[in-house]
Amino acid sequence: MSLENVYEAVLTGNAPATATATQASLDEGLTAEQVLNEGCIPAMTEVGRQFEIGEKFVPEMLISARAMTAATTILKPLLAEEGVEKVGTVIIGTVAGDLHDIGKNLVGMMMEGAGFEIMDLGTDVTPQQFVESVKETKPDIIAMSALLTTTTKSMISTIDALNEAGIRDQVKVMVGGAPITQGFADKIGADGFSADAGSAARKAKELIGLAA
Numbered sequence: 238m239s240l241e242n243v244y245e246a247v248l249t250g251n252a253p254a255t256a257t258a259t260q261a262s263l264d265e266g267l268t269a270e271q272v273l274n275e276g277c278i279p280a281m282t283e284v285g286r287q288f289e290i291g292e293k294f295v296p297e298m299l300i301s302a303r304a305m306t307a308a309t310t311i312l313k314p315l316l317a318e319e320g321v322e323k324v325g326t327v328i329i330g331t332v333a334g335d336l337h338d339i340g341k342n343l344v345g346m347m348m349e350g351a352g353f354e355i356m357d358l359g360t361d362v363t364p365q366q367f368v369e370s371v372k373e374t375k376p377d378i379i380a381m382s383a384l385l386t387t388t389t390k391s392m393i394s395t396i397d398a399l400n401e402a403g404i405r406d407q408v409k410v411m412v413g414g415a416p417i418t419q420g421f422a423d424k425i426g427a428d429g430f431s432a433d434a435g436s437a438a439r440k441a442k443e444l445i446g447l448a449a
């Protein structure tokens with residue numbers, strides 16, 4: 238019942254109701270992952286569908302995104318279990334020209350829960366910013382997110398920039414986001430792709446040679 242309320246509240250962009258329904262779902266015994274995967278994400282998918290057919294517009298996408306953040310604020314500590322042993326470092330960011338960060342944040346949370354230290358560069362991250370932070374931080378993985386077909390090109394530019402800086406072989410590259418496929422990841426020479434946050438965390442472990 239509360240899960241339906243989470244769905245409705247995110248869909249209508251009601252942040253306080255989203256927070257209340259999220260907490261109620263947890264109190265009923267649902268896991269944080271269930272609330273996310275069966276309440277919040279389907280609602281955002283429906284928001285996207287309605288936008289596509291002209292029933293919702295950018296401000297409505299934005300208020301739904303805010304409502305989703307009200308849920309993830311509550312879910313984050315539960316998804317990223319405390320006291321997990323550090324297994325590696327990930328630099329994560331949404332690529333240049335792209336401001337979508339909900340999926341990226343979820344991937345970061347799940348990776349954190351799997352034991353990675355996360356350095357989040359935010360959104361609209363240029364290839365040069367990725368390169369500079371790889372030089373400074375020497376992470377195991379960089380994880381790039383893109384939600385727009387047009388900004389998937391920035392993933393190619395970032396891999397080119399890593400090559401030009403001579404550091405491509407020092408770091409594993411993961412890509413993801415709604416328009417990304419395994420085929421695209423292979424084509425641009427990324428090391429890993431996954432379609433959702435849970436499998437992204439497992440893939441990250443696999444890439445650094447740990448059991449997923």
Ligand code: B12
Nearest residue numbers: 285335336337338339340382385386412413414415433434
């Ligand atoms: C919310 C939203 C917005 C919000 C973003 C708020 C925010 N803080 O993120 C706002 C209103 C700002 C916005 C703006 C725009 N948006 Co918008 N937006 C969406 C919407 C509805 C939901 C995205 C979302 O959060 N989904 C939920 C999350 C959980 O899913 P996700 O991001 O896909 O992430 C999951 C996986 O992809 C994966 N993943 C994500 N990143 C990574 C990274 C790695 C490394 C890995 C392994 C996995 C992974 O794991 C995540 C969790 O499971 C989508 C529709 C959709 N269904 O995707 C449109 C959509 C992405 N937007 C779209 C458009 C067109 C725009 C605008 C151009 C609209 C405009 N005319 O201004 C602008 C662009 C602004 C910009 N420069 O970025 C189009 C893109 C079309 C296309 N193919 O290019 C979509 C698909 C809507 C549509 N159906 O047309 N948008």
